[in-house]
Amino acid sequence: xxxxxxxxxxxxxxxxxxxxxxxxxxxxxxxxxxxxxxxxxxxxxxxxxxxxxxxxxxxxxxxxxxxxxxxxxxxxxxxxxxxxxxxxxxxxxxxxxxxxxxxxxxxxxxxxxxxxxxxxxxxxxxxxxxxxxxxxxxxxx
Amino acid sequence: xxxxxxxxxxxxxxxxxxxxxxxxxxxxxxxxxxxxxxxxxxxxxxxxxxxxxxxxxxxxxxxxxxxxxxxxxxxxxxxxxxxxxxxxxxxxxxxxxxxxx
Numbered sequence: 001x002x003x004x005x006x007x008x009x010x011x012x013x014x015x016x017x018x019x020x021x022x023x024x025x026x027x028x029x030x031x032x033x034x035x036x037x038x039x040x041x042x043x044x045x046x047x048x049x050x051x052x053x054x055x056x057x058x059x060x061x062x063x064x065x066x067x068x069x070x071x072x073x074x075x076x077x078x079x080x081x082x083x084x085x086x087x088x089x090x091x092x093x094x095x096x097x098x099x100x101x102x103x104x105x106x107x108x109x110x111x112x113x114x115x116x117x118x119x120x121x122x123x124x125x126x127x128x129x130x131x132x133x134x135x136x137x138x139x140x141x
Numbered sequence: 142x143x144x145x146x147x148x149x150x151x152x153x154x155x156x157x158x159x160x161x162x163x164x165x166x167x168x169x170x171x172x173x174x175x176x177x178x179x180x181x182x183x184x185x186x187x188x189x190x191x192x193x194x195x196x197x198x199x200x201x202x203x204x205x206x207x208x209x210x211x212x213x214x215x216x217x218x219x220x221x222x223x224x225x226x227x228x229x230x231x232x233x234x235x236x237x238x239x240x241x242x
Binding site: 014015017018035036039042043046047050098100101103104105107109112113115116119120 | 164165166194196197198200201204207208211212224225228229232233234237238
């Protein structure tokens with residue numbers, strides 16, 4: 001059975017990131033999805049949404065960000081689509097590759113969140129469609 | 142989400158007990174706390190017994206603390222890390238940088 005698509009749209013503000021993430025995680029908990037998978041989805045969503053809230057819109061402009069999601073069966077997976085109407089920005093490309101071998105002194109945190117998302121989600125893609133940034137995350141649950 | 146921080150100080154040894162999430166919202170609090178408390182500390186322990194979640198914002202603060210302690214010839218240890226957080230540390234090779242026990 002394929003569930004209905006749900007959508008949450010809020011002002012692109014860091015304060016709203018949790019408000020978008022929590023309902024999605026609640027639905028996953030209700031489906032008894034493995035805790036580890038929920039954790040990985042949580043980190044990935046936080047990273048992407050914080051990026052959107054921080055960079056999608058110029059400082060003096062307000063804009064919206066939305067997350068819609070649907071759960072499909074066979075295999076059971078969640079597909080989350082994050083959209084914003086901000087400047088063209090692909091967090092997957094624009095984030096620096098972290099240097100995992102660097103020493104403590106040289107180590108930087110930039111790009112780590114996206115790195116974690118790319119390495120724990122099954123698929124993450126970004127497209128620019130009709131003046132919108134569209135980022136799709138797929139994860140088998 | 143509220144993050145609670147408590148501490149135990151013995152001479153120049155400080156143990157910090159963190160309760161809650163270390164994420165985008167709460168990590169600034171941890172940063173402010175640590176930056177003010179590390180003065181004069183040569184052994185810092187971050188006790189993660191009650192830390193349920195660390196995102197990349199949290200990694201930033203943890204790295205800051207490690208760099209600061211190392212920079213002054215001190216030591217930092219992270220204890221009682223749960224499996225999910227440990228996986229994040231391993232994935233990002235923070236296990237090479239941090240002392241986790």
